[in-house]
Amino acid sequence: MLTGDMLRRSARRFPDKAAIVFRGAQHTERVPYRELDAAADRIAHALLGLGLPKGAIVSMLCRNLAAYGAVFFGVARTGLVLNNVSILYAPDELSYVLNKSETQVLLYDVQFADKVAAVRAACPGIRHVIAIGGEPDSGALPGALAFDRFIADQPATPPEVPIDERDAFCMTYTGGTTGHPKGVLMNHRARAITAHTVVVEEHLEAADVVAIVTPLFHVAALNIMFQPAMLVGATTVFVTPWSPAAFVDAVEAERITATFMVPTQANALAMLPGLEARDLQSWTKLSFAGAPMPDWVQVELMRRLPQLRLTQIYGQSEMGVIAALPWQRVQDKLGSVGCQPYNVDVAVLRADGSPAAAGEMGEVASRGDNLMIGYYGEPVQTAEFFRLGHGWGLSGDIGVVDADGFITLIDRAKDMLISGGENVYPKEIEQVLYELPEVAECAVFGIPDDKWGEVPAAYLLLKPGCTLSEARVVAQCEQKLARLKRPRLVRFVDGFPKTPIGKIQKNLLKEPYWQDRKKI
Template sequence: MHLAHFVYRSARCHPDRPLWITPDITISYEEGLRRINSIAHYLLAKGQQRDRVAIISTNRFEAFEVYLGAQAAGMTPTPLNPKLHADEISFMVSDSGAKFFVFSPEFTEIVQTLRSRHPEVEHWVCMDDATEFTCYGDLLQADGLTAPNVLIEPDDVAWLFYTSGTTGKPKGVIETHRNLISAVEQLRLGLLRDANETDRMIHFAPIAHASATLGLVYLSVAGAQVFPGLSRFDPPLVLESIQRFKATASFMAPTMVQMLLQVPEIEKYDLSSVKDILCSGAPMYAEVLRRAIEVFGPVFCQGYGQSEAPAQCGMHKSEYDLSSSVKLKRLASIGREYPAVLMRIVDESDNEAGPNVAGEITVRGNIVTPGYWNRKEATDEVLRNGWLHTGDIGYRDEEGYIFITDRVKDMIISGGSNIYPREVEEVLLEHPAIAEACVIGVPDEVWGEAVKAVVVLDARATATEDEIIEFCRERLASYKKPKSVEFVDDLPKSAYGKVLKKDVKSRYWQSVSRSI
């Protein structure tokens, strides 16, 4: 069984139900399946099974369509974050060995520079028919009445998701068909218990990652996928889109929820269609969740996962009760492990900790990645003794609810995006005026965490905050650049000369109850 089977089954059972909905068109499951089959046949005519298909796009149904077409062909879609810098995209294309590169027109200028760097990419496909590249319409010309005759194994790579690495080089996380089918099963059992063919899941978060994973749940029950055509997350337009399309479900990072709560006269929008909003990707502060439930009603579920294991545990919307002091405490929890997932809290020796004792969260089950693409050393670091070591610190209470308190590593989560300080620090140290640099996450009311650079200048040099931020913006994706810079005479260090990052961070988090 493979992921594209979700669409095949739904098209058989509910051929006339809408699959893709946009402001301009609606495509049924029956028609959508023909399109997906056509894409799969096209890819196989130009390449071969297990080729990688890189995809970068704004939130368009065509991108999801290519994911499914590539999977139906036994190939590996490789979604790329649209926020990335051209150099970061170039690295991922090279590392993955992509043979196809499919993109929406907004990325034409970047692709023109990439094409000269990557002769190994044989096919450049633009989601526009007026282009110097292969036209998207060409992918839809093949016979779509039958599926390709390819054997796809459960442990074949279904998606290759790139995540930033602590060494500054992104890592390709392998997610197999087994991994993602298991994730869908666990989400159905744990959080989205009443998902069905009448649902309309609306995409606001980039489908290059978690929003697409949630979309698979609704594909499995013949629910519709709504793409409202927004160029960015504009809170009033988001609320208007929910009302217009009568959306029933969505994936949102906590930052998005917080932004919606700041919309004046939010009560004027009809949001009564919403049944489920799954929040994940960053800490959901208890106060924000409480306010969100008051405004939207009991529609919020919290999920916990990561690229290496996308569905580990969660909190169903029914478990929140603002009138109960006992259940009120659960606002800060990420919930309990899903039925087919094993989670342990362990100490530094991998011994399991008792109730309310903090340790590293580890996990095992069919949701766990087999490893990183071409990164054996990194794989061995996180997969130890049969368990995935998540890098998150937390504890489990007597009822099995898990609470995250900190991270083993220093990753910053800003607006749902993962930012690794080492990557930013390496760029900072390229600046001729900077002698030392320490990058940390500091509290931010909107983004959860903001990137802050604490730097020591060379004794003979000068630099301004704006100059350093601009220096980073030119070399990194914009969301990774520091939002502020502090100049210090020295950085606290251990006896071995290692910067004590926790000491640097501590004064910024003194007034915050949750140091994550």
């Protein structure tokens, strides 16, 4: 199935229904399916008029605006590749991604004009720059075009372009929890498979009103919520910018039924005062992924919002959705990420590629048309991802599968530390720390030690108004874990550096400790 056809079919079924409701700080905008489909066609024709070769890269630097949805489906109808760029990048990061991706066209939100102007000279491969939401500054960005004028005279008819479902279509750069980000290149079929997976696992239907509260430049919003919603003809509500209060207001005003959140957002919502007093009965579906969700957050949300059905989603940019824990099993399988969906293969494998036995640790792997084409311009890293052969892609996650087929993640393979010759998994320590009621978030990682090689360090963010001593933290670990797993360093922090989808960037926490030392 081609991505561009998803919108077109829903537009034929529900032409006058709202496809996107943009709820910004200053105004609300409603875009019917008919208009969104027509805008996508105009964008496609305008891009094709630039004479770019098939597979050329079009980068998008934009907030969650209604135009984002139109550009997403417009590029899908051209044979070009949309590169979704993080709005959080500093100029050096932005220029790296634009150059590494060989971007030829850059569409940017005028809110980020200064950032684009700062990197324009360092990105000579960009041939066309187009401003969304206003007029470009001709002095800072000579030759830039206004988006509205770029598409104004184009026909709202389907472009005649031969596209195959295995053609490259979409790219997202990984979050940067290690080194430079890598461009994950996907084809139409892979995106369609994940969209269908989400529709089935989250029971999405045309009657749903789906809140988009995470950035569309990441697959968590784009592929786990927006694209599946467009597939079934649901209404999406862009809550921009996100805050717990803005989301609750949107639920009441738009009668939102479903959303996806990263754990950081769910955590903030679980602690929001007065939640029970608000009219949130329409909201019955919450899926989450992106980082481990503390068990206490799930329990608290189910206690405060008993109508809410939670679905744990496990996936990666490189694989799409590869496991889901349905709401019916959250209580008895709490802590699991679920089992494989109906349309992809998932397994926990030993290093030699053979299946791990139930309860035996191995690396989570997936096989099927859901997998990426590869890392753009990174043949060595791509080969490493597919190193087992036989179609398997490796997640980098260590996990175990139980007798019922439910997978529990132990940790990222790269986060494991070796202390005195023993493997230590930070996630195991983090789970014990989350049992302390004062802890809102925590991160455990390895720091160098002359005697043991590495020892655990624990950074903790406490819930508002709570206090906790270092001695109690260490005692909790000594009581629950082997002595070698107790943190040798405990630090209380006001927050964590995170990727756009809420993953704590442990590499930034580790960096000061490993300067001028070889990392283990």
